[in-house]
Amino acid sequence: MKLISSARVSSLSNGTSLGLSLTAILSIWIVATTTTITPTNAFVSQLSSGQVLSKRTNTRLYYDIQRDPPNENVWSVLANTEKWIASTLKHAEQTSSSGNPLSRKEVSYVCETSQDPAMILANIFRKLKEARQLGETHGQDQEELAESQENYVRATLRQTQILVIPASEDLNDFQVFDQLVNAINEARRAARDYVTDHSLERLDEKLYGDDEDKHDDKEWVVSVNCAHLHPKFGEKTPEQQLKELQEEDNEGEVDLNLQEYKERRLLARRSPYPSIVVEVRSMAPPEFTPPPPKTPQQPQAVEDDDDGVKTSADDVKIDSEFVQQLEALFSKSSIQKEGDGFYDSIGSHIETFSSVTPMMVAQNWIDQNDPLFDVTKCAFTVSDATYVDEAYEFVFTNLAMQTSHFLSKTSTAGEQAGAQRRQYLVMPHFLSNSATSMEKFSDQVLNIVRTLPPVRNKVDVSFLHPEHVDENKRCPIPVFVLQWKD
Incomplete structure (x- = not known):
């Protein structure tokens, strides 16, 4: 369950603090007026007409939600986070002589009540995906308005969403949470080099599309940033503290102003609960005036005669001998075949369509070539994801589906009803043209999994x-595999 509270607030100051301009309503007060009839039906007949006794009382009902997490009310979690942001920005404005120069923008708060780190991870990528889609949709809407209205000025979109995660015990450890967010950002940076199916389609449209489509299709600059807040932000391990002391001894002097500046930066990111800050910005592309197109001069077609002398195609005489040569050329393939060779040659060029799905193709190949396949302990899931953030969400959602089975304390080696040790994630439209990109994607998934304490070694x-480099793993359809250990 996710509850959202929206408000108009100021932006982060260098990614460290937020401000509030409108306090969001985080509780609902319902005042209901009820009418109580004192006499019962047995005494109504004793009363004269119009003498029905009545008494009006005011009853106050308090709307309160108690869900996961068990010890924290969702509304209070959002209220505490919002109050902390307001007080942090207020302190920043008081200490700064020029005030807050940042522009105003919208901030929404979402409370993630799940306790499973894998599901929380999938929801983080879902928020990143939704932020990207929001920026792309904004760009398309602005282009439509620019076409319909003359002299329309395209607006830039800036929005921030804070995902509060109060229920996960594993993520309350700052070192675990910090490693997780750093692994997510590293995976997002590595995705810039992937050869995705979507990028190839856009490239084909640019190279072979119509000139009008090339001119009308303007790509907006959409950037999505991901940062984190934590109650123990900046807390160092004993090894890091020892290393810092050694560096101070080597330098011989300590800059007190620099230390105070660092402390303020850390305090500005110490929120009441572990939180993810997702910020999206969608900007119009820069306007460039292209040079006037040059009409290319088409060279005159030249062909070779039988004598090897190059002559113009217009000089070729079309006589009966030339027609006989063409007839012999086109009938050559059918003459060489026995029987109905002519019709066979025509049918060989007709494409056939079948109802075989990518899932069926992958299942048949895995059944015949994968030695670890066991129909009783394997599961298949298909996705039409083309973007990298969609693929990450799909992978970690499937991972979270099995964590409840394999990580349960009552289960014996993960052998519960419905548990699947091997998961085949069929993705026919994701990195289907580059095995190298698929390998890098697999490495990044493994790096992220290694940051989650419950599943890092399982x-x-x-x-x-x-x-694939290995011939034994060349499945016709790209498939990502999750294997649970004993």
């Missing part, structure tokens, strides 16, 4: 691909 990842 899950292995691999992949199947049409261009």
Whole structure:
């Protein structure tokens, strides 16, 4: 369950603090007026007409939600986070002589009540995906308005969403939470080099599309940033503290102003609960005036005669001998075949369509070529994801589906009803043209999994691909594999 509270607040100051301009309503007060009839039906007949006794009382009902987490009310979690942001920005404005120069923008708060780190991770990527889609949709809407209205000025979109995570005990450890967010950002940076199916389609449209489509299709600059807040933000391990002391001894002097500045930066990111800050910005592309197109001069077609002398195509004489040569050329393939060779040659160029799905193709290949396949302990899931954030969300959602089975204290080696040790995630439209990109994606998934304490040593990842280096793993459809260990 996720409850959202929206408000108009100021932006982060260098990614560290937020301000509030309108306090969000985080509680609901319902005042209901009820009418109580004192006499019962047995005494109504004793009363004269119009003498029905009545008494009006005011009853106050307090709307309160108690859900997961058990010890924290969702509304109070959002209220505490919002109050902390308001007080942090207020202190920043009081200490700054120029005030807050940042622009105003909208901030929404979401409370993530799940306790499973894998599901929380999937929801983080879902928020990143939704932020990207919001920026792209804003760009499309602005282009439509610019076409319909003359002299329309395209507006830039800036929005921030704070995902508060109060229920996970594993993420209350700052070192675990910090490693997780750093692994997510590293995976997002590595995705810039992937050869995705979507990028290839856009490239084909630019190279072979119509000139009008090239001119009308303007790509907006959409950037999505991901940062984190934590009650113990900046807390160092004993090894890090020892290293810092050694560096201070080597330098011989301590800059007190620098230390105070660092402390303020840390305090500005110490929120009441572990939180993820997702910020999206969508900007219009820069306007460039292209040079006037040059009309290319088409060269005159030249062909070779039988004598090897190049002549113009217009000089070729079309006579009966030339027609006989063409007839012999086109009938050559059918003459060489026996029987109905002519019709066979025509049918060989007709494409056939079948109802075989990518899931069926992958299942048949895995059944015949994967030695670890066991129909009683394997599961198949298909996705039409083309973007990297969609693929990450799909992978970690499937991972979270099995954590309740394999990490349960009452289960014996994960052998519960419905538990699947091997999961095949069929993704026919994701990195289907690059096995190298699929390998990098697999490595990043493994790096992120290693940051989650409950599953870091219990899950292995691999992949199947049409261009895999290993011939035994060249599945016709890209498949990502999650293998649970014993």
